[in-house]
Amino acid sequence: MRWGFIGASNIAERVAASLRKLPGQTFVGVCSRSAERAAQFARDQGFEAGHTDLDALLSQGLDAVYISSTNEQHHAQTMAALAAGCHVMCEKPIAMSLAHAAEMVDAAQRAGKVLGTNHHLRAQATHQAMRQMIADGKIGRVHGVQVSHAVYLPPHLQGWRLSAPEAGGGVVLDILVHDADLLRFLLGREARRITTVTQRNGMAQGALEDGAMNLIEFDDGILAQTHESFVARDAMTRLHVLGTEGSLYAEGSLSQAGEATLSWRHDGQVEHLPMPKVDLYEVGFGAFVRACAGQGQPLATGADGERSMAIALAGLASAASGQARLIA
Numbered sequence: 001m002r003w004g005f006i007g008a009s010n011i012a013e014r015v016a017a018s019l020r021k022l023p024g025q026t027f028v029g030v031c032s033r034s035a036e037r038a039a040q041f042a043r044d045q046g047f048e049a050g051h052t053d054l055d056a057l058l059s060q061g062l063d064a065v066y067i068s069s070t071n072e073q074h075h076a077q078t079m080a081a082l083a084a085g086c087h088v089m090c091e092k093p094i095a096m097s098l099a100h101a102a103e104m105v106d107a108a109q110r111a112g113k114v115l116g117t118n119h120h121l122r123a124q125a126t127h128q129a130m131r132q133m134i135a136d137g138k139i140g141r142v143h144g145v146q147v148s149h150a151v152y153l154p155p156h157l158q159g160w161r162l163s164a165p166e167a168g169g170g171v172v173l174d175i176l177v178h179d180a181d182l183l184r185f186l187l188g189r190e191a192r193r194i195t196t197v198t199q200r201n202g203m204a205q206g207a208l209e210d211g212a213m214n215l216i217e218f219d220d221g222i223l224a225q226t227h228e229s230f231v232a233r234d235a236m237t238r239l240h241v242l243g244t245e246g247s248l249y250a251e252g253s254l255s256q257a258g259e260a261t262l263s264w265r266h267d268g269q270v271e272h273l274p275m276p277k278v279d280l281y282e283v284g285f286g287a288f289v290r291a292c293a294g295q296g297q298p299l300a301t302g303a304d305g306e307r308s309m310a311i312a313l314a315g316l317a318s319a320a321s322g323q324a325r326l327i328a
C-alpha cells in the first residue's frame with residue numbers, strides 16, 4: 001500500500017518502524033505543519049518526501065493515511081483523506097466531539113473506505129487470550145473489572161497533553177479512551193453509565209486533569225473501576241477481571257511494550273499462562289492492511305473509536321457535574 005503519514009509525531013516514528021515489518025508497504029510522504037520537521041521525519045523514516053500542504057500529500061496517489069496529529073486535527077484530516085479516496089487509520093481520540101466522530105464514520109462508509117482507530121491494546125496477546133477465555137466462560141459470569149492504568153508521562157511527551165485543552169489534552173482523552181475501548185473489547189458489552197472523579201497533581205496545567213478514577217457500568221450489570229494517571233512513577237499496570245468461577249489477572253499489559261504476564265485463578269489454583277511478546281502496532285496495522293484488501297475488519301473500527309470517545313466525554317461531563325452520566 002502507498003502510505004501517507006499526517007503528523008510528524010512521536011508515535012508516528014514507532015508506527016513507521018512496525019509498518020516497515022509488513023511486506024508491500026511504501027512510504028510516500030509525511031505532512032507536518034513545519035517544513036523542517038517534515039523533511040527531517042521523511043529522511044529519518046525513509047519517506048519519499050515531506051510536505052506542509054495536506055492536499056499536496058493527498059495528491060500523491062495514496063492508498064492509505066495514518067493520522068497522528070494532535071487530536072483537534074483528526075476530524076478535518078480524516079474527512080480530507082477520505083474525500084481523496086484514502087483508507088484512514090486514525091489515532092485516538094478520533095475527534096473532539098461525538099458529532100465529528102459520527103461524521104467521520106459515516107463518510108468512510110459512504111466512500112467505501114476503511115476507517116480504523118489505533119486502539120493498540122486490542123493487539124496485545126494477553127488481551128486477546130483474556131477476551132477468548134471470558135467468552136468461553138472460563139471464569140463464569142463476569143461481574144467486575146479493575147483497571148490500573150496509572151503511568152508516569154515521560155518528559156518528551158510532557159507537551160500539549162498537559163497544557164492544551166483545545167488539542168484534547170488531559171489524561172481522560174489520552175488514556176481513558178484506551179481503557180474504555182479495551183473493556184468493550186474484553187467484555188463484548190456496551191458501557192451505559194460512568195461516574196468520574198478527576199485530579200490535578202500539578203503536572204497538568206490550568207483546568208486539565210492528570211489523574212482520574214472512573215466507575216463504568218456495563219450491560220448485564222458488570223461494574224468496572226478504572227484509574228488513569230500521568231504522575232504515577234514506577235507503577236505497574238494491572239488488569240483484573242473477576243468472574244463467579246474465577247479470575248484473570250494481567251500485569252504490564254497496558255503499555256506499548258507488547259509483553260505481559262497473565263494468571264488464571266480457578267478452583268483454588270493459580271495457572272500462569274505463557275503469553276508471546278508481540279509488536280502491537282505490527283499486529284494492528286497488519287489487520288488494517290488486510291481490511292483495506294477486503295479481508296476482515298481493523299482491530300478497532302472508526303465506530304469503536306466513536307464509542308470509546310463517547311465514554312471518555314461522558315466521564316469528563318461527570319467530573320464537571322459531580323454526577324453519574326449516561327453514555328450517549
Ligand code: NDP
Binds near residue numbers: 007031091256
Ligand atoms: P507528539 O506531541 O509527538 O506529536 C503531535 C504533533 O505535534 C505532531 O503531529 C507534530 O505536528 C507536533 N510536534 C511533534 N514534535 C514536535 C516538536 N518537537 N515541536 C513542535 N511540534 C511538534 O504527539 P504523540 O505522538 O504523543 O501523539 C499524537 C497522537 O497520537 C495523539 O492523537 C495521541 O493521542 C495519539 N497517540 C496514540 C498512541 C497509541 O498507542 N495509540 C500512543 C501515543 C499517542 P506537526 O508535525 O503537524 O507540526
